[in-house]
Amino acid sequence: MTSLRTGPDELTRCAWVGDDGEYRRYHDEEWGVPLRGDRALFEKMALEGFQAGLSWITILRKRPRFREVFAGFDPAIVAAFGADDVERLMSDAGIIRNRAKIEATISNAALVHAMADGELDGLMWSFAPGSAGARASDRPRPRELGDVPAVTAESTALSKALRERGFRFVGPTTMYALMQSTGMVDDHLAGCWRARVDG
Structure with a gap:
């Protein structure tokens, strides 16, 4: 499979976008763009958790409904969800109906809600390699899809830090995947129109 693809708008993008318009919009406007804020990062954490074992496009298509039923991913509101809310969510075909992931999102919300304002943002971004939004200084911009890692020392350390807090x-x-989607790393391939000039 080729690593780059030129779309109908004649822009060359990372090939994983394919022909899907929503994937193209996500690639162009969100993926790799620095995202800050506790609530926004909690949403990404929740959605990436729901994505495990599924394709990201599935989550993107369901994201509006996720936002609706999870109160815009407001940690204070989600943290107060109880057993009735779990059952309500389990019966909603508009989201991923996985009890373990739903319950984890609620318990993660409680942990975020208990943190000081800006603490989740500061914690997560402290694991970004180099300066904010920069790629790891010890590896060049990926040229092929195979050059993009699935796990790094930084993501392993972030995972460990969050798990130690109960996430x-x-x-x-x-x-x-969260680090890529929130711009903590920039894995747009060389030749992709969205690749930062510094790479």
Whole structure:
């Protein structure tokens, strides 16, 4: 499979985008763009956890419904969800109905809610390699899909730090996907129009 693909708009992108318009929008506007804020990062953590074992496009298509039923991923509100809310979510076909992931999202929300304002943001971004949004200085910009790691020392360390605080569904692979999607690393391939000039 080729690593780059030119779309109908004549822009060359990472090939994983394929022909899907929503994937193209996500690639162009979100993936690799630095994302800050406790609430925004909690949402990413939750959605990446729900994605485990599934394709990201599935999550993207369901994201509006996720946001609706999880109160915009407001940690204070989600932390107060009880057994009735779990059953409500388990019966909602608009999201991923996985009890363990739903319960983990609620317990993770309680942990975020108990943190000081900005603490989750500071904790997560402290594991970003180099300066904010920069790629690890010890590896060049990936040229092929095979050059993009699934796990790094930083994602493993972030996973460990979160697990020590009681967070769930935050494994090293999931955390590397989060680091990519929140711009903690920039894994746009060389030749992709979104690749930063510094790479």
